[in-house]
Amino acid sequence: MAAVSKLEPVRGSPRSRRRGARLRGLLRLLVPRRPKALRDSLTRWLLFGVAIGLVAGAGAVVFYWCLGRATGWLLVGLGGYQPPTTVGEGGGLTGGGFTRPWAVPLVTCGGALVAGLLVAAFAPEAKGHGTDAAIHAVHHEPTALRGRVALVKIVASSLVIGSGGSGGREGPAAQISATVVSMLCGRFRVPRRDARIAVSAGMAAGIGAIFRAPLGGALLGAELLYRNDLEADAIMPSLVSSITAYAVFGAVNGFQPIFGTMSALTFTHPVTLVWFALLGVAAGLAGRVYAGLFQRGGAALRRLPVPAALL
Template identity: 45%
Template sequence: MNISELPYYVKWFILGIVIGVVAGLSALAFYFTLKFMEYLFMVRLIAFKPPLPIGEGGSLNYVLHAGRLWLIPVSTALGGLLSGLIVYTWAPEAEGHGTDAAINAFHRLQGRIRRRIPPIKLIASAITIGSGGSAGREGPTAQLSAGIGSFIADLLGLSAEDRRIAVAVGIGAGIGSIFKAPMGGAILAAEVLYKRDMETEVLFPALVASVVGYSIFSSIVGFTPIFGYYTGVFNPLRLPLYAVLGIVDGLVAVLYVKTFYFIHDSFKRWRISNYVKPVIGGLATGLIGLLVPEILGTGYGWVNLAEFNNVNAFASPVLIPPLMILILLPFLKIIATSFTVGSGGSGGVFAPGIVIGAFTGFDAWLLFHYLTPGLTPNPAPFVIVSMLALFGASAKAPLAVMFMVIEMTGSYQLLPAAMIAVAIAYIVSGDYTIYRAQVPTRRDSPAHANEYKVPLIMELKVKDCRIIKGPVVSPSDDAGKALNTMLRLRYTALPVVDDGRFIGLISIYNMNGGRGKVSDYIIRDTQYVTPESTLYDALTVMSKLGTTWVPVVSNGEFLGILTMENMNKAYTERLRSLMPNKQPYH
């Protein structure tokens, strides 16, 4: 049997498992490729080993050792050069942050992602981040999984609609795997496509795929959350402080988006070779990293150190005080990420957003601790809540990011604080989003244009649907048997037909216990539809009759009944036929 003909849940359970396996293996492939590139560039070239997060074997006793830090700009510029050569030679659309490209494929490209994109994105992003570029590993993983999901859909001959779902599921499963956050990844698959909406059909397969991908990835790298387990106790007295933090995060989210796209658009307008732009962006990032090495790479390890208030671990070759570094880090990370990714370098903007949020939370805690030392003894809850509030606002994915950060920190006790902060940050940030490919709602998506722009219910005719002959009764039938038929079929009424002619109907509400003949209860002059009537007309008659079916009559002759179920089938089939499904390209 063709898999596309299977029932929805069966089909997407199978495909969810397949995409989940792909996502888990893709996350592993990218993770180890990135580790290899970090070893080549950071460890061997610069002699600098950045801190690892607890979930990846990191320690809170980290000490920054100054090796050949003066080579940082050389490393990041070289990374930009190699990444640019790979991307702009073979797949220019792989530049920048991959999640946005995958979102764009869902809305505007019928879920089509060129076959060459996944491997190119993997290598280019690993080089960009491994050389010290300020970017995240979630975007490449998302585009990698989404691209292979698109390929699987084509391989199985699925429709354009199913291909789009496969791409969205790939996004969520890839991110859920690399972040060890299956629930957040599944919700992200449905939420990240829109600013104010969700793709509900994605949720079920995304849950399946995320769990499978997470299980495969974590079986190799470990199940400990990336940032370890937060074991603090929730204090409701801090709720007003979390509300203030939400306002701050909303404002910084706007700053992140505006700065990123100002630098991004400036590079786009700059009339120089695209091969040179990532080199310049990498060089600018490297110069910032020369002053503050904490902005290099993903920055996860630094988040853990800030969370547990290890201020002394932060250091600068130019002797900037650790506390000053922590205060400046949110803004320097924004600029570094904007130069790395905005110049055309390959990498994600999710992880930098998490890091920016973490240090914004730490800076806010410094103020709160100064004002209320007894209420705010440590920065951990503010770092965690700020992570999710800031990027939940800038990505317009508050639910998904909230669950992801909770899973990444094991801090479910902070959910009330998270809800308040992320809701306020989301409101304050307005319409600004780091993902330009997002559209406001399903109505605004080209993928759903036919659902809203084509008035199918006004165009489809009754004759386009399957009309069934029964059940019917005749005037001479026993009323009790007719009543039993209605109860058995769960119908509220039945058509009455005499010698092929439509007479009227009987209703369960006036059968008086079913005594006598059907002829005693006929409701005559009953409305009906003809084969040329529209489905809108049929729904109108159903509403007036209070039934889930409508009699179909032509010149007094009874043709059968049209049920709500058969109307829905005809509507769905026509809707799918209107959606273009071109052949895949390479």
């Protein structure tokens, strides 16, 4: 009877071995070796996320209130112009029109001048739209932002936007929330790695609250830090903080979305999707042109021999 030889192990190709290594790595992520450590980390960031969301939501409420008051006093009261607002904020398809067109440029320039003087005198870090400063803090100094930056940013941004200046809510909301979270992380000596995630979650919470889009804010806060990547560790804390901030903001200002629907605007035929697509392309191109002009114009103005407050 012939002897039965031992079976030799079959060696796979390099591609199959790499596939197996990736599969083992995925299994280690899904089934961690230290479930208690993972559970403790999730619990910790769940609590941190709620605390960050409460702080960011309160900051968004204050900023939104100041922005509304500044718009009513400056652009509407002094400038005689009622700007159009979204359906979710009580607006319609058109604005109220101009009653004193000559006053609007004066109000806009005056608001920008006062805001520039305020920033130059009390918190130069609050200069600009705010998003770049918040991203810089996450990468380089997550616990070094001063608390006064949040206060100055609230007032200065309310003056600029409320007087008709070219600006939006995203940057100020992100910097305000990131500043408060950074200050608290420094006060309680939070480790640098955790502080980076916390400040990133604060940015997400501020954006998600002011735009009433918590899921979008969480994803934006995680991907805003890199050009071609995202901060995976910040997704879960950002989601918790953004939802919490939205709950705080909605409890004061309502939970309706910013962009509602109008009965006069109805979808009747699929062909209109082509026009929507073309509109999206045109808007994207216009956005690129505007951003380029904004950056190049700012760089050119900074080279002029004028005080920083005027820029």
